[in-house]
Amino acid sequence: MSEIPPLRFGTKAGTLARLAPLLSRSHVLPLVSFSVAQWRTDRDALVRRIPRELGPGPLIVRSSARDEDAPGRSKAGAYLSVAGVSGADTVSLAGAVDRVIESYGREDPADQVLVQPELFDVRLSGVLFTRDLATNGPYRVFNYDPASGSTRSVTSGTGSALETYVRFRGTAEPFPGPEIDAVFAAVEEIEGLLGDRLEVELAVAADGRVVIFQVRPLAPAPAANPPSDAAVADWLAKAAKKVEKLSRPHPHLRGTRSVLGVMPDWNPAEIIGTRPRGLALTLYKEIITDSIWAYMRDNYGYRNLRSFPLLVSLLGVPYIDVRVSFNSFIPKGVRESLSEKLVNYYIKRLIEAPEAHDKVEFDIVFSCYYPGIADEISRLQDHGFTGPETGEILAALRSLTTEIVHPARGLWRTDLAKFDILESRRKEILSSPMSLVDKIYWLLEDCKRYGTLPFSGLARAAFIAIQFLKGFVSTGVFSREEHDAFLGSLETVPNRMGKGVLRLRRGEIGREEFLSSYGHLRPGTYDIRSPRYDEDFDRYFGEEPGRAPPAEGTARTRPAFVLSAAQGRRIEEMLAAEGLPIRAADLLAFMRSAIEGREYGKLVFTKSVSDALVHLEALGRQCGLSREELSHLDIRTVLGLYSTLDALDLRDIFLASIGANARSYEMTRVVRLPELIVSPADVFHFHLGPSEPNFVTQKSVTSPVVREEEIFRDSLSGKAVLVRAADPGFDWIFSRGIAAFVSQYGGANSHMAIRAAEQGIPAVIGCGERNFELWSRATWLAIDCANRTVRVVG
Numbered sequence: 001m002s003e004i005p006p007l008r009f010g011t012k013a014g015t016l017a018r019l020a021p022l023l024s025r026s027h028v029l030p031l032v033s034f035s036v037a038q039w040r041t042d043r044d045a046l047v048r049r050i051p052r053e054l055g056p057g058p059l060i061v062r063s064s065a066r067d068e069d070a071p072g073r074s075k076a077g078a079y080l081s082v083a084g085v086s087g088a089d090t091v092s093l094a095g096a097v098d099r100v101i102e103s104y105g106r107e108d109p110a111d112q113v114l115v116q117p118e119l120f121d122v123r124l125s126g127v128l129f130t131r132d133l134a135t136n137g138p139y140r141v142f143n144y145d146p147a148s149g150s151t152r153s154v155t156s157g158t159g160s161a162l163e164t165y166v167r168f169r170g171t172a173e174p175f176p177g178p179e180i181d182a183v184f185a186a187v188e189e190i191e192g193l194l195g196d197r198l199e200v201e202l203a204v205a206a207d208g209r210v211v212i213f214q215v216r217p218l219a220p221a222p223a224a225n226p227p228s229d230a231a232v233a234d235w236l237a238k239a240a241k242k243v244e245k246l247s248r249p250h251p252h253l254r255g256t257r258s259v260l261g262v263m264p265d266w267n268p269a270e271i272i273g274t275r276p277r278g279l280a281l282t283l284y285k286e287i288i289t290d291s292i293w294a295y296m297r298d299n300y301g302y303r304n305l306r307s308f309p310l311l312v313s314l315l316g317v318p319y320i321d322v323r324v325s326f327n328s329f330i331p332k333g334v335r336e337s338l339s340e341k342l343v344n345y346y347i348k349r350l351i352e353a354p355e356a357h358d359k360v361e362f363d364i365v366f367s368c369y370y371p372g373i374a375d376e377i378s379r380l381q382d383h384g385f386t387g388p389e390t391g392e393i394l395a396a397l398r399s400l401t402t403e404i405v406h407p408a409r410g411l412w413r414t415d416l417a418k419f420d421i422l423e424s425r426r427k428e429i430l431s432s433p434m435s436l437v438d439k440i441y442w443l444l445e446d447c448k449r450y451g452t453l454p455f456s457g458l459a460r461a462a463f464i465a466i467q468f469l470k471g472f473v474s475t476g477v478f479s480r481e482e483h484d485a486f487l488g489s490l491e492t493v494p495n496r497m498g499k500g501v502l503r504l505r506r507g508e509i510g511r512e513e514f515l516s517s518y519g520h521l522r523p524g525t526y527d528i529r530s531p532r533y534d535e536d537f538d539r540y541f542g543e544e545p546g547r548a549p550p551a552e553g554t555a556r557t558r559p560a561f562v563l564s565a566a567q568g569r570r571i572e573e574m575l576a577a578e579g580l581p582i583r584a585a586d587l588l589a590f591m592r593s594a595i596e597g598r599e600y601g602k603l604v605f606t607k608s609v610s611d612a613l614v615h616l617e618a619l620g621r622q623c624g625l626s627r628e629e630l631s632h633l634d635i636r637t638v639l640g641l642y643s644t645l646d647a648l649d650l651r652d653i654f655l656a657s658i659g660a661n662a663r664s665y666e667m668t669r670v671v672r673l674p675e676l677i678v679s680p681a682d683v684f685h686f687h688l689g690p691s692e693p694n695f696v697t698q699k700s701v702t703s704p705v706v707r708e709e710e711i712f713r714d715s716l717s718g719k720a721v722l723v724r725a726a727d728p729g730f731d732w733i734f735s736r737g738i739a740a741f742v743s744q745y746g747g748a749n750s751h752m753a754i755r756a757a758e759q760g761i762p763a764v765i766g767c768g769e770r771n772f773e774l775w776s777r778a779t780w781l782a783i784d785c786a787n788r789t790v791r792v793v794g
Contacts, residue, residue, distance in 0.1 A: 051087030316668030371471030451605030691768025
């Protein structure tokens with residue numbers, strides 16, 4: 001049992017008054033408090049008493065209602081505080097007290113009002129939580145404004161923290177600065193008096209003193225029994241050791257160190273999330289990031305990284321090994337010494353600009369040739385590269401890109417044809433008399449060979465197409481509007497699905513026809529718990545509350561893209577000058593086919609994944625196992641059954657895997673790790689990294705907000721939809737007439753970014769945890785993509 005703290009909570013004023021004489025590491029400003037009943041009977045006396053005890057001000061009149069800080073029902077920011085009140089102006093002072101009492105919305109004589117001097121010229125101010133709010137994990141989380149100058153945002157409960165520092169409670173790692181050190185020391189002292197589940201509002205004054213404004217209890221701990229703090233400490237130490245090992249020199253890798261990130265390259269945070277269950281994690285690794293990814297890069301002319309897994313699971317959180325990724329973007333033929341120099345430069349750039357972690361190929365890495373690259377790559381000469389070295393890199397990229405985009409030799413053409421093979425083989429497998437285990441095995445084996453491998457190739461080709469498109473904008477061939485028009489003119493699978501939804505709602509096609517093409521999709525492609533479109537059609541495409549099905553005129557009109565003769569000539573001249581042996585018409589055809597082919601390939605290979613999950617569910621039913629239980633199963637356990645005969649009962653085999661992974665997942669749920677791990681110490685403490693969102697279109701919109709947990713119960717029409725991560729299974733959202741789309745995770749070239757561009761919907765992709773949490777608390781957002789701004793307006 002935990003030790004009973006020596007103090008008990010009271011009202012805001014009561015708790016501060018009890019703490020004040022006991023604190024040695026922090027300070028409570030002088031205070032005067034009184035009940036509503038006292039104010040009603042002794043108003044004049046209190047108005048005289050306040051300036052006598054606190055001085056003439058400026059003062060702050062604060063709420064201290066009985067229900068404001070009760071355990072489990074904190075009302076932070078629910079009631080009014082009035083700052084900048086003059087104690088010498090009795091009328092203003094009395095009026096401020098009346099306004100605070102009115103904000104309670106009731107007349108409870110026992111409610112209180114608290115008056116203190118207002119603190120100015122602070123070094124920082126913020127709110128510190130002594131446990132993780134969601135999981136009760138052993139972390140102190142400090143949301144703070146590092147240069148606020150005042151504390152009004154804190155005492156009002158409406159501050160928008162500019163920085164978030166997360167620290168494991170048991171670590172001895174040095175603090176990032178003396179003010180943070182002082183804050184944590186002060187809160188530790190308060191924990192000794194009130195227990196370790198606290199929310200503390202505070203500031204560091206100009207003279208270095210930590211000033212406490214409020215201490216309230218956190219909501220009761222979640223019902224689940226999380227791992228002990230000692231167990232978390234043990235596993236974090238192992239994780240730190242793993243980070244150190246991964247960063248050691250490797251004889252077959254260039255680069256002297258590594259970095260881990262949840263968004264570079266195959267961006268697992270967007271596709272499977274940062275807390276995937278065992279089945280989703282192992283399935284994603286099996287069909288893409290263990291080996292398929294490297295086979296494609298090798299085939300397309302990059303360094304051979306076969307046998308290097310791209311994704312590393314750190315306590316269940318999926319990270320990309322960035323050194324491995326950066327090696328894989330170096331063209332074959334680049335000298336080893338230059339490759340070493342290049343990888344080290346890329347990693348250094350990422351460490352210096354962590355906000356680029358979800359757009360490394362656009363902002364850091366040179367992985368293909370495109371218009372304008374010669375000017376951009378010249379910046380390497382500011383970082384120790386010679387002219388001949390940049391020339392060698394350019395030549396290698398030009399050769400590699402020529403082979404990929406070539407109208408006759410381009411590998412993407414062969415890759416595109418493989419999807420028809422996959423679809424044919426998938427149907428043969430489903431109609432065969434094979435067992436469930438055998439069907440799952442072959443669905444996924446074929447998916448790798450004829451699905452994710454060629455899809456990886458098409459994704460690479462589509463990235464190059466986007467780079468050419470951006471290059472045409474940067475060199476003045478296209479305007480930004482023509483860039484958007486080109487993307488909007490593409491006839492991709494998502495666009496066809498959107499048209500299919502409209503036809504369906506108009507009665508032009510039946511439900512079965514629509515679902516024959518798109519019924520396999522599910523939000524969370526690798527999550528067996530997520531219903532497919534054909535399993536819960538009304539959930540995704542039924543009528544919204546309070547909104548009739550869209551009429552014919554509701555379809556978005558997209559601007560036509562027409563390449564002028566002058567633009568065609570300029571592209572021809574540019575390609576000739578760049579030494580790329582391809583005509584403008586062929587290049588534009590490649591760009592269109594690559595992007596459309598990527599989306600088609602995604603539709604086809606996810607059918608195999610989805611069908612494998614359906615058969616796994618059927619296999620689970622035979623063993624008496626639910627979807628929830630199967631979500632913890634390691635897919636390799638299932639695949640291994642194809643070639644082995646185990647003496648154990650199938651249910652026992654599955655339960656052993658499920659049990660081990662479910663226990664590990666309890667640790668995954670509790671640990672907090674940064675989006676980018678630069679050193680082993682980052683495992684124990686970190687600031688939430690800065691994020692530079694990817695803005696899609698040049699449009700602006702002001703609209704109400706719908707959060708992820710509300711998307712199936714609220715109308716989405718005309719609203720900004722906020723989702724942490726979205727894969728192709730979230731395409732149904734675009735059939736709802738949304739005004740804007742915002743995601744915490746996602747890259748500039750991600751599925752939802754391309755989807756929003758095609759639809760002409762303003763979107764903010766990959767905004768990061770800090771922005772996402774802030775914007776999720778809003779009721780209205782003003783999004784201006786052209787100016788790259790998002791404002792909370794309600």
